[in-house]
Amino acid sequence: LVAFFQPKVLAGRKVVITAGPTFEALDPIRGITNHSSGKMGFAIARAAREAGAEVALIAGPVSVATPRGVRRIDVKSARDMLAATQAEVPAADIFIAAAAVADWRPVAEADQKIKKDGSGEVPVLRFTENPDILATVAQGERAKSRALFCVGFAAESHDLVKHAKAKRERKGIPLLVGNIGPLTFGQDDNQMLLVDEKGVQELPRAPKIECARQLVGEIARRLPR
Ligand code: CTP
Ligand code: CA
Numbered sequence: 523l524v525a526f527f528q529p530k531v532l533a534g535r536k537v538v539i540t541a542g543p544t545f546e547a548l549d550p551i552r553g554i555t556n557h558s559s560g561k562m563g564f565a566i567a568r569a570a571r572e573a574g575a576e577v578a579l580i581a582g583p584v585s586v587a588t589p590r591g592v593r594r595i596d597v598k599s600a601r602d603m604l605a606a607t608q609a610e611v612p613a614a615d616i617f618i619a620a621a622a623v624a625d626w627r628p629v630a631e632a633d634q635k636i637k638k639d640g641s642g643e644v645p646v647l648r649f650t651e652n653p654d655i656l657a658t659v660a661q662g663e664r665a666k667s668r669a670l671f672c673v674g675f676a677a678e679s680h681d682l683v684k685h686a687k688a689k690r691e692r693k694g695i696p697l698l699v700g701n702i703g704p705l706t707f708g709q710d711d712n713q714m715l716l717v718d719e720k721g722v723q724e725l726p727r728a729p730k731i732e733c734a735r736q737l738v739g740e741i742a743r744r745l746p747r
Contacts, residue, residue, distance in 0.1 A: 525572045528735060531742035533574030535615040539567050540607060540655060542582035544600045546627035548647070551635045556622040560584030561730055562675075562712060563620035567592045569734035570616075573742065578614075580606045582621060600624055600652035607655055611662070611670060616741060618673045619656035627652055660694045668696070668746055673737075676700045676717075686717045697744065699737065702727075716740060 541563020568589035626649035664670040690698035700715040713727035
């Protein structure tokens with residue numbers, strides 16, 4: 523019932539959201555990934571849908587139920603996530619990058635499982651940098667003209683305000699969200715710090731779905747009419 527009575531502040535808008543971790547394969551058995559439950563991105567998808575938006579949710583490997591009325595596209599690696607995002611954003615009004623994208627991937631994926639050879643020698647892994655999905659989208663013409671409103675998240679372990687401000691400028695986006703306090707992986711509560719061109723604003727601590735609704739409201743009032 524609460525969901526039904528959310529103000530329809532995003533009616534007629536299309537929202538694209540990335541969520542969850544990415545998985546970068548090393549061989550058919552193993553890979554590297556990030557710590558992320560996907561709960562925050564999924565909560566934002568639900569809140570955006572409640573607010574009347576058409577929502578495409580691009581999800582890395584997570585086990586969270588798809589919110590009702592949300593179109594979900596499953597991906598694995600950062601490169602898959604970039605391709606899926608680029609297919610969706612041309613028709614979107616809002617892009618929210620809530621995914622915990624792996625910054626690096628192994629240079630090559632072995633076709634077969636890498637086996638121990640019995641000598642005790644360990645493999646030496648080489649990495650290459652993944653594409654920055656948010657920065658790539660934010661550099662597009664529609665994003666620059668604010669026809670596509672881009673929102674980023676900052677995962678920081680220290681100096682949140684300083685890093686979040688710098689990250690917003692570096693990515694060239696109007697709004698960046700930081701998580702305040704202890705890292706909130708997998709938890710149901712969250713508290714957000716919003717960084718925009720005017721400065722820094724703290725939102726109240728609340729369950730993730732409430733935080734998501736607050737964020738949707740904050741995005742809606744920053745949109746061009
Ligand atoms: N992001 C992305 N693609 C990447 C890396 C990050 O889209 N390859 C997005 C995240 O979804 C998030 C924002 O960029 O919205 C910031 O991610 P974060 O990991 O905090 O920042 P990085 O730019 O990767 O820098 P670092 O990890 O070194 O702090
Ligand atoms: Ca990163």
